[in-house]
Amino acid sequence: MDSEASLLLETVNFAAEKHRKQRRKDPEETPYINHPIGVARILSYEGGVTDIEVLQAALLHDTVEDTDTTPEELEDKFGPIVARIVQEVTDDKSLPKQERKRLQVEHAPHCSQQAKLVKLADKLYNLRDLNACTPVGWSAERVQEYFVWAAEVVKSLKGTNSALEEKLEDQFKQRGVQL
Numbered sequence: 001m002d003s004e005a006s007l008l009l010e011t012v013n014f015a016a017e018k019h020r021k022q023r024r025k026d027p028e029e030t031p032y033i034n035h036p037i038g039v040a041r042i043l044s045y046e047g048g049v050t051d052i053e054v055l056q057a058a059l060l061h062d063t064v065e066d067t068d069t070t071p072e073e074l075e076d077k078f079g080p081i082v083a084r085i086v087q088e089v090t091d092d093k094s095l096p097k098q099e100r101k102r103l104q105v106e107h108a109p110h111c112s113q114q115a116k117l118v119k120l121a122d123k124l125y126n127l128r129d130l131n132a133c134t135p136v137g138w139s140a141e142r143v144q145e146y147f148v149w150a151a152e153v154v155k156s157l158k159g160t161n162s163a164l165e166e167k168l169e170d171q172f173k174q175r176g177v178q179l
């Protein structure tokens, strides 16, 4: 088997073990791992991305933020580039939520191209999810606020990948949010 396929299997297996106890916030409690797999699949299948390190970072993108995974662990196992991309898309959970959200908008333009790709695909997945069903406990206002905030982040990522940006625009249109 080709070594990139084998590396992707190693990476998806690592992410699945790390996220094994987590569920999405939808009423069906979908396994959390569906999200990172879906983000990597958006990059490959819809964004035409072939950079293996970007696809690995997509699979791992929520491990440091949402599990006991450390940046050192990622660096040891997957190397400095993958670890750095994941770090770039990791929110500091010790900060208040409003501050975390503000920092995403502020930091987006300064991220590497690789991190920008992961951020675009992450937002596309989450917006499609929101257009498909509302997370448990979210009001319609909270959903709309997420769209408005995500549009600010995506505006800061303009010029990264036109296919993904067009698909994001479709999602915003459904909510009457202008990019």
Ligand SMILES: Nc1nc2c(ncn2[C@@H]2O[C@H](COP(=O)(O)OP(=O)(O)O)[C@@H](OP(=O)(O)OP(=O)(O)O)[C@H]2O)c(=O)[nH]1
Pocket (backbone or CB within 6 Å): 023, 024, 025, 026, 035, 062, 065, 091, 097, 122, 126, 127, 129, 130, 135, 146
């Ligand atoms: N739309 C949707 N999102 C869900 C669901 N289950 C879990 N999430 C996650 O919730 C996060 C968005 O919810 P928020 O309330 O804004 O953020 P928070 O969890 O970090 O506090 C996303 O995190 P993230 O991937 O880290 O991205 P980001 O939004 O923080 O950039 C998303 O992956 C679901 O069923 N639908």
Ligand SMILES: [Mn+2]
Pocket (backbone or CB within 6 Å): 035, 061, 062, 122
């Ligand atoms: Mn995510």
